[in-house]
Amino acid sequence: xxxxxxxxxxxxxxxxxxxxxxxxxxxxxxxxxxxxxxxxxxxxxxxxxxxxxxxxxxxxxxxxxxxxxxxxxxxxxxxxxxxxxxxxxxxxxxxxxxxxxxxxxxxxxxxxxxxxxxxxxxxxxxxxxxxxxxxxxxxxxxxxxxxxxxxxxxxxxxxxxxxxxxxxxxxxxxxxxxxxxxxxxxxxxxxxxxxxxxxxxxxxxxxxxxxxxxxxxxxxxxxxxxxxxxxxxxxxxxxxxxxxxxxxxxxxxxxxxxxxxxxxxxxxxxxxxxxxxxxxxxxxxxxxxxxxxxxxxxxxxxxxxxxxxxxxxxxxxxxxxxxxxxxxxxxxxxxxxxxxxxxxxxxxxxxxxxxxxx
Amino acid sequence: xxxxxxxxxxxxxxxxxxxxxxxxxxxxxxxxxxxxxxxxxxxxxxxxxxxxxxxxxxxxxxxxxxxxxxxxxxxxxxxxxxxxxxxxxxxxxxxxxxxxxxxxxxxxxxxxxxxxxxxxxxxxxxxxxxxxxxxxxxxxxxxxxxxxxxxxxxxxxxxxxxxxxxxxxxxxxxxxxxxxxxxxxxxxxxxxxxxxxxxxxxxxxxxxxxxxxxxxxxxxxxxxxxxxxxxxxxxxxxxxxxxxxxxxxxxxxxxxxxxxxxxxxxxxxxxxxxxxxxxxxxxxxxxxxxxxxxxxxxxxxxxxxxxx
Numbered sequence: 293x294x295x296x297x298x299x300x301x302x303x304x305x306x307x308x309x310x311x312x313x314x315x316x317x318x319x320x321x322x323x324x325x326x327x328x329x330x331x332x333x334x335x336x337x338x339x340x341x342x343x344x345x346x347x348x349x350x351x352x353x354x355x356x357x358x359x360x361x362x363x364x365x366x367x368x369x370x371x372x373x374x375x376x377x378x379x380x381x382x383x384x385x386x387x388x389x390x391x392x393x394x395x396x397x398x399x400x401x402x403x404x405x406x407x408x409x410x411x412x413x414x415x416x417x418x419x420x421x422x423x424x425x426x427x428x429x430x431x432x433x434x435x436x437x438x439x440x441x442x443x444x445x446x447x448x449x450x451x452x453x454x455x456x457x458x459x460x461x462x463x464x465x466x467x468x469x470x471x472x473x474x475x476x477x478x479x480x481x482x483x484x485x486x487x488x489x490x491x492x493x494x495x496x497x498x499x500x501x502x503x504x505x506x507x508x509x510x511x512x513x514x515x516x517x518x519x520x521x522x523x524x525x526x527x528x529x530x531x532x533x534x535x536x537x538x539x540x541x542x543x544x545x546x547x548x549x550x551x552x553x554x555x556x557x558x559x560x561x562x563x564x565x566x567x568x569x570x571x572x573x574x575x576x577x578x579x580x581x582x583x584x585x586x587x588x589x590x591x592x593x594x595x596x597x598x599x600x601x602x603x604x605x606x607x608x609x610x611x612x613x614x615x616x617x618x619x620x621x622x623x624x625x626x627x628x629x630x631x632x633x634x635x636x637x638x639x640x641x642x643x644x645x646x647x648x649x650x
Numbered sequence: 651x652x653x654x655x656x657x658x659x660x661x662x663x664x665x666x667x668x669x670x671x672x673x674x675x676x677x678x679x680x681x682x683x684x685x686x687x688x689x690x691x692x693x694x695x696x697x698x699x700x701x702x703x704x705x706x707x708x709x710x711x712x713x714x715x716x717x718x719x720x721x722x723x724x725x726x727x728x729x730x731x732x733x734x735x736x737x738x739x740x741x742x743x744x745x746x747x748x749x750x751x752x753x754x755x756x757x758x759x760x761x762x763x764x765x766x767x768x769x770x771x772x773x774x775x776x777x778x779x780x781x782x783x784x785x786x787x788x789x790x791x792x793x794x795x796x797x798x799x800x801x802x803x804x805x806x807x808x809x810x811x812x813x814x815x816x817x818x819x820x821x822x823x824x825x826x827x828x829x830x831x832x833x834x835x836x837x838x839x840x841x842x843x844x845x846x847x848x849x850x851x852x853x854x855x856x857x858x859x860x861x862x863x864x865x866x867x868x869x870x871x872x873x874x875x876x877x878x879x880x881x882x883x884x885x886x887x888x889x890x891x892x893x894x895x896x897x898x899x900x901x902x903x904x905x906x907x908x909x910x911x912x913x914x915x916x917x918x919x920x921x922x923x924x925x926x927x928x929x930x931x932x933x934x935x936x937x938x939x940x941x942x943x944x945x946x947x948x949x950x951x952x953x954x955x956x957x958x
Binding site: 328332454595 | 793794796797798800801802803804805806808809810812813814885889892893896897898899909912915916919920923926927930933934937938940941942
């Protein structure tokens, strides 16, 4: 989860001290790491797609194809080329957004992903929002009341979050909130009644319905998204609250807190104005990382809630042995995941003034 | 002091002696002190208790189960609610859910242990070699580790198993491939702290080969932090394995794997909720046990890193 932290100071030392050179070295190292990580991801997906299947041609044609067709297909798929050349062709394809065609939907995988991805982004964003809005105050209060019953409860909530299968909690919450209480809507993203009458613009339905002023649709979307998003929110809350707690504890032991107390500032201002503000930089990183985690975690959640996002797309393709779609989905989710990881790292460097000192 | 207590007191004194007479006494004494620290943490002890119960259930599954885990009574016992005959109800094939969960504990333990046995040594080897060798070996190994660390684990495990074919062995392999990088990082960090210490220099001057130094003198120093991390990771491994099972890529029917059991109960979730609810409860309890045990071990073995 945590990427390698490279510091400006480290790069500075290597570059011999001058500021511009240090920043150049930092950017250069960052780019090298980013490129290598992406190459690594592509190498793994290439390996999964081309090397593990005993015979990719067999996977495409089935075992009844005549030998001449097999030979032609092998050449068409480029499988007679050396492996490194195949990898090069694969990378070129991926960079131009070509993941092949999905057997299941008969569309190109890229078109499919473009269609389903907004649903996942919307869900994960909403989930992270819930996780941060609830998790940060919980963590702060737990740190302030360290050792109290409240602190223990927050800790147990977090521990259970770490220990629970998300798809199981999803199923149980459907029983409670959909079947028994009828607060949540039927699994899916939108009622069938709106499915054909409403035309999305951006693919983010909350945004789309709000722009068009269709508040009944907005309400319906909200009824659909609230339960899966709260579920994802709970898992990010478990992570965010426990880290917030330890960041705040760390801040509260600093000397500036003693100074602020001596000056007579109220505890409220010390905690929410000073300690939380100083913990903001690592917190932003944590939120970004948990966002990346939710993008990935949405795979199982989407399956439970029939949420038509990339997770459901990948699991559907998995169950139908549609490898192009599976690998395309893996590359896209993996790329976004890595991008957020790298971005969080960069953000940490840019926002923390201590890393810019000297 | 009664006569009965006398020997235990002296045994304790012997264990905690400031001047151990033998290497054996010293290491036993250290273990005893760690154990005492561990016992002070009630939640950690509770976690250990859960894991011991899990191990006993797996060992005595034949005695504990009341029905066969794979053969059901399709005619009379389909989807029965929990009752005196079927403590946790029955599933859609008339199989007793309690007995299936009991046998499923074996599968869970097998998965967890196999992943630990594959991933931990790989991480240990990569980390200690990188840390001890330094230079470009270190750079290359750690760069590879970082690349693997940045990957999304679940989705990669999913596509690995999709390519390898579903099954419990492939699930184990896929999880292990994504699990080793943190261990390599920990082992490297530990190696860097002991690498230039005096005892290593002494062994070097005695002419020990790098192979021997890493194997006999560095790896043992990494053990405690590695054990803590592996224990804390167990819950994640169980959840990933259950997730693979839920998608249908883990253990195949009729094996009573908990994640797959939840998947089979999904169709009946609104009316026969117990089919999916019970195995999930088992997963929750066991992962919680590993998490609590891991945190207890961390506080006992490495008081520095606890967040107090």
